[in-house]
Amino acid sequence: MAAKRPTIYDVAKAAGVSKSLVSLVLQSSPKVGEDSRRAVEAAIAELGYRPSRAASNLAAGRTKLVGVLIDDYTNLWFVDLVRGLHAALGPRGYRLSVVDVATADQAEHPVESFLSMRVDGMVVGMDPPNALTDGGLPPVVVAGTRRAPDEHVVDNFDSVANDDAEGARLVAKHLVALGHADLGHLSVGSGAAQVRRAAFEDRARESGARVVSTPYAGPATDEAGYSTAATLLVDHPEITAIFAANDVMAVGALAAARDAGRVVPDDLSIVGYDDTSLASSKLIGLTTVDDRSFDVGVAAGTLLADRMEGSAADPVAKVLEPTLTVRRTCGPRAK
Amino acid sequence: MAAKRPTIYDVAKAAGVSKSLVSLVLQSSPKVGEDSRRAVEAAIAELGYRPSRAASNLAAGRTKLVGVLIDDYTNLWFVDLVRGLHAALGPRGYRLSVVDVATADQAEHPVESFLSMRVDGMVVGMDPPNALTDGGLPPVVVAGTRRAPDEHVVDNFDSVANDDAEGARLVAKHLVALGHADLGHLSVGSGAAQVRRAAFEDRARESGARVVSTPYAGPATDEAGYSTAATLLVDHPEITAIFAANDVMAVGALAAARDAGRVVPDDLSIVGYDDTSLASSKLIGLTTVDDRSFDVGVAAGTLLADRMEGSAADPVAKVLEPTLTVRRTCGPRAK
Numbered sequence: 001m002a003a004k005r006p007t008i009y010d011v012a013k014a015a016g017v018s019k020s021l022v023s024l025v026l027q028s029s030p031k032v033g034e035d036s037r038r039a040v041e042a043a044i045a046e047l048g049y050r051p052s053r054a055a056s057n058l059a060a061g062r063t064k065l066v067g068v069l070i071d072d073y074t075n076l077w078f079v080d081l082v083r084g085l086h087a088a089l090g091p092r093g094y095r096l097s098v099v100d101v102a103t104a105d106q107a108e109h110p111v112e113s114f115l116s117m118r119v120d121g122m123v124v125g126m127d128p129p130n131a132l133t134d135g136g137l138p139p140v141v142v143a144g145t146r147r148a149p150d151e152h153v154v155d156n157f158d159s160v161a162n163d164d165a166e167g168a169r170l171v172a173k174h175l176v177a178l179g180h181a182d183l184g185h186l187s188v189g190s191g192a193a194q195v196r197r198a199a200f201e202d203r204a205r206e207s208g209a210r211v212v213s214t215p216y217a218g219p220a221t222d223e224a225g226y227s228t229a230a231t232l233l234v235d236h237p238e239i240t241a242i243f244a245a246n247d248v249m250a251v252g253a254l255a256a257a258r259d260a261g262r263v264v265p266d267d268l269s270i271v272g273y274d275d276t277s278l279a280s281s282k283l284i285g286l287t288t289v290d291d292r293s294f295d296v297g298v299a300a301g302t303l304l305a306d307r308m309e310g311s312a313a314d315p316v317a318k319v320l321e322p323t324l325t326v327r328r329t330c331g332p333r334a335k
Numbered sequence: 336m337a338a339k340r341p342t343i344y345d346v347a348k349a350a351g352v353s354k355s356l357v358s359l360v361l362q363s364s365p366k367v368g369e370d371s372r373r374a375v376e377a378a379i380a381e382l383g384y385r386p387s388r389a390a391s392n393l394a395a396g397r398t399k400l401v402g403v404l405i406d407d408y409t410n411l412w413f414v415d416l417v418r419g420l421h422a423a424l425g426p427r428g429y430r431l432s433v434v435d436v437a438t439a440d441q442a443e444h445p446v447e448s449f450l451s452m453r454v455d456g457m458v459v460g461m462d463p464p465n466a467l468t469d470g471g472l473p474p475v476v477v478a479g480t481r482r483a484p485d486e487h488v489v490d491n492f493d494s495v496a497n498d499d500a501e502g503a504r505l506v507a508k509h510l511v512a513l514g515h516a517d518l519g520h521l522s523v524g525s526g527a528a529q530v531r532r533a534a535f536e537d538r539a540r541e542s543g544a545r546v547v548s549t550p551y552a553g554p555a556t557d558e559a560g561y562s563t564a565a566t567l568l569v570d571h572p573e574i575t576a577i578f579a580a581n582d583v584m585a586v587g588a589l590a591a592a593r594d595a596g597r598v599v600p601d602d603l604s605i606v607g608y609d610d611t612s613l614a615s616s617k618l619i620g621l622t623t624v625d626d627r628s629f630d631v632g633v634a635a636g637t638l639l640a641d642r643m644e645g646s647a648a649d650p651v652a653k654v655l656e657p658t659l660t661v662r663r664t665c666g667p668r669a670k
Contacts, residue, residue, distance in 0.1 A: 006471065048471045050450055065452065073414045074612045082408070083438050090439070095448050097432035103418050104425070113430050115385055117400065136341065136383050226617040255617035277409045282561040282590035283619070 006047040014043035066094050066304065067114035071126035073100040075220060075248050076276040077293060081125055081143055084297020092305045094120070101126065121308045123300055124157075127191050139307035141300045147191025158307065160300040160318040164192050165199035167289040167322035171243045171271050172203035174287075174324055179333035180241040180269060181209045184232045186225060186249045189217035193245040196273060200243055212236050220245060225252020233260045233268075240268060240333050247272035247279045250286055254329070265331030275325050285328040292320045341382040349378035401429050401639065402449035406461035408435045410555060410583050411611040412628055416460055416478055419632020427640045429455070436461065456643045458635055459492075462526050474642035476635045482526025493642060495635040495653040499527050500534035502624040502657035506578045506606050507538035509622075509659055514668035515576040515604060516544045519567045521560060521584045524552035528580040531608060535578055547571050555580055560587020568595045568603075575603060575668050582607035582614045585621055589664070600666030610660050620663040627655045 012019045017036055024032050025040040032040075043049070066089055070078045078098075085096055097119070099110040111131035114122055121139040124132065128148040132140065142159040175183060183204050187197045201211045212235075214228045225244060232239065233256060242257075244250035250272030254264060262268040272279055272288035279286035299318050306313075347354045352371055359367050360375040367375075378384070401424055405413045413433075420431055432454070434445040446466035449457055456474040459467065463483040467475065477494040510518060518539050522532045536546045547570075549563045560579060567574065568591060577592075579585035585607030589599060597603040607614055607623035614621035634653050641648075 050471060073408070073417070074411055076409055079408045079438065082435070086439050095432075095452065096434070096439075097430075098434075099431070100417070103414065104421050104431070117430065136385060222612070222616045222618075251616060251618050258618070277557070278613075281557045281586060283557075283586050283593070 006049045008049070010047055011040065011043045011049050014047060015039040062120050062308075063118050064094050065117060065119045066096050066301075066308075067110070067117070067119040067122045068096050068098045069101065069110055069114070069122065069124050069126060069129075070098065071101045072219070073103055075246070075274075076278055077246065077274045077291075078125055079277065080293035081297040081300075084294040084299075085123060085301040086297075087294075088298045088301025089305055094301075094305065094308075101129075121304045123304060139304055141304040141307070143296055143300045145192040145195050147194065156315060158300075158303040158315050158317075160296050160303065160320070161192075162289075162291040162293075162296060162320045162322040164195040164291075164322075167273060167291060167324075168196040168198075168200040168243070169203040170289060170322065170324045171273075172200050172207065172209070174326070174330065175241045175243070175269060175271070176204065176207040176209055178241070178269065178330060181333070182236070182238045182240055183209050183211045184229075184236060184239040184242040185211055185213040186228050186232070186242060186244040186253060187213050187216060188220040188224065188245045188249065190220070190245075193220070196245060212239065220248045222248055222252040222255075225249035226256045227252075229253035229256035230260065233257070233262065241271070241330070242268065243271045243273075245273060247274045247276045247286060247288055250288070250329075251278060251284060254284070254286075264329050267334055269330035271330060279325070279327070287327045287330045288325050290323045290325045292322060295320055341384045343384070345382055346375065346378045346384050349382060350374040397455050397643075398453050399429050400452060400454045401431050401636075401643075402445070402452070402454040402457045403431050403433045404436065404445055404449075404457065404459050404461060404464075405433065406436045407554070408438055410581070410609075411613055412581065412609040412626065413460055414612065415628035416632040416635075419629040419634075420458060420636040421632075422629075423633045423636025424640055429636075429640065429643075436464075456639045458639060474639055476639040476642070478631055478635045480527040480530050482529065491650060493635075493638045493650050493652075495631050495638065495655070496527075497624075497626040497628075497631060497655050497657040499530040499626075499657075502608060502626060502659075503531040503533075503535040503578070504538040505624060505657065505659045506608075507535050507542065507544070509661070509665065510576045510578070510604060510606070511539065511542040511544055513576070513604065513665060516668070517571070517573045517575055518544050518546045519564075519571060519574040519577040520546055520548040521563050521567070521577060521579040521588060522548050522551060523555040523559065523580045523584065525555070525580075528555070531580060547574065555583045557583055557587040557590075560584035561591045562587075564588035564591035565595065568592070568597065576605070576665070577603065578606045578608075580608060582609045582611045582621060582623055585623070585664075586613060586619060589619070589621075599664050602669060604665035604668075606665060614660070614662070622662045622665045623660050625658045625660045627657060630655055 008022050012022045022040050025037050109131050123141050125143045127146050140157045142157050145161045145164045187193050204211045216228045244253050253270050257264050257268050272286045275288045275290040279288045343357050347357045357375050439445050444466050458476050460478045462481045475492045477492050480496045480499045522528050539546045551563045579588050588605050592599050592603050607621045610623045610625040614623045
């Protein structure tokens with residue numbers, strides 16, 4: 001096993017100076033004489049001493065750690081978000097600790113864990129949990145369109161999201177333009193999904209199409225996408241196109257279509273939301289909405305860093321324009 | 336925005352006592368009188384004070400933080416590993432900070448970040464980077480079969496892995512039993528993949544089958560699975576079954592098979608490795624090897640916690656038996 005890590009005391013002893021003097025050298029203080037500085041630097045090199053950033057940041061009242069809360073590692077929506085956060089926060093000296101609520105099945109809520117770790121800030125990439133209604137929080141940025149237990153909570157934080165209503169309207173327009181008039185929608189329980197559903201229904205109906213949305217309000221899973229789509233296709237065989245609340249649900253729907261003998265895209269069109277790596281995989285090639293997760297991450301990281309560094313501006317809500325990514329799961333309505 | 340977090344000084348002031356006395360109350364010290372204890376507890380409740388675990392752990396020389404290093408969030412084998420780590424480490428008071436080397440595209444290597452954060456331990460779920468050859472490390476457990484830049488490095492750490500050679504033999508046996516005699520293997524550059532390839536080739540050839548392994552030695556991606564399988568199917572049309580180094584590669588191979596007009600499983604059998612949520616999805620239903628990632632995580636977390644709490648036993652290498660998960664991508668060799 002590795003040797004015990006050298007401490008500042010070991011450095012002081014090896015250099016024949018006091019611990020305070022080592023501290024001054026580490027802070028590049030001009031008060032230290034040249035000889036002492038050289039002796040300390042030689043001892044640091046010899047011992048392989050690594051100053052504890054945790055200790056020095058804590059002394060300055062900060063940890064330079066940002067907690068990122070998501071609700072499901074297997075919904076790959078978060079990967080581009082985290083990449084964007086790293087891009088904005090890494091160069092400013094912050095590190096991320098990503099926690100998935102579903103995976104971290106533990107007594108203490110991850111928000112409590114983050115607070116106990118004294119994170120300098122938090123990014124919330126899920127509908128905010130109750131713990132965020134408490135006071136005494138460090139700066140928080142909400143990523144994505146979210147619904148809080150108390151609806152005023154989200155208004156208190158900076159937020160960055162793609163325009164979910166506009167994304168859903170892009171899907172409705174695309175499907176109507178392909179000639180589809182009987183549309184299905186697979187909804188889920190999240191705040192973003194509610195916005196997508198309402199906008200999709202409105203835009204499709206304005207265009208004269210009929211929409212049947214499923215009443216399912218649980219989490220977005222492959223299994224839920226499969227079962228809700230399977231039921232929808234039995235109850236409404238007239239449906240020729242399905243818009244799923246996100247890519248995970250859409251992939252489940254693709255399996256339900258296959259098992260129902262519906263060929264995609266010839267007999268049935270399917271659209272997702274998020275443009276995850278699953279959607280762009282060679283096998284699936286899902287038509288979906290690009291929700292700009294990387295850009296959302298960059299913007300959220302920048303807002304959070306400004307806030308952690310003292311910005312006292314009023315909370316802002318940034319909205320990015322989504323785009324439709326057309327791949328192979330949609331086609332014209334069969335004659 | 337949220338108000339400034341109350342400090343231990345605010346509590347002392349509100350309770351009309353010294354900071355040291357507040358500390359004693361927080362440590363449940365018997366030295367504190369009943370009246371003082373009540374006054375401090377009332378002040379804590381009134382102010383919403385939250386003791387800083389970071390500060391108290393740091394004072395005790397520990398952060399209770401474990402760094403987990405992986406190389407790709409989109410390769411979902413890590414999700415069960417992290418679940419297992421949480422299951423073992425959560426109840427012992429440790430928190431995880433998961434960092435994906437690919438996503439954390441930053442100047443400082445994640446291992447350096449972990450060291451600067453003074454993590455109490457690290458779990459390495461990828462081929463160990465060079466940074467782990469340095470001294471001065473906290474306890475490290477290697478998860479999975481790994482190849483280090485210096486091969487002795489891995490021997491210095493505790494490790495937990497499934498038996499990759501046995502898993503690959505299970506695949507060879509399964510395919511041979513289905514009548515396949517011309518096998519393809521899609522390898523990648525990782526240490527685990529090298530072990531899988533050697534064992535697969537040996538076991539298949541012992542049974543009289545022929546094996547063509549691809550020379551690709553890059554990372555496991557959907558795109559690599561697609562292109563290596565596409566080439567293999569053109570160069571070796573006699574192949575009737577493909578074993579991919581992992582599920583990600585296998586899903587790429589499924590797309591290549593479709594584009595080459597080969598029907599799975601009628602004309603071509605495909606097997607993966609890892610048994611990720613992608614493999615078990617309704618759409619894909621991949622036959623694969625269950626590499627026991629959750630159990631690997633539990634065992635790795637337990638070894639690491641023992642080590643962080645002072646165990647000085649010699650490094651151990653735990654090996655768990657994998658199992659074959661049969662789904663819908665393999666069938667008997669076509670006549």
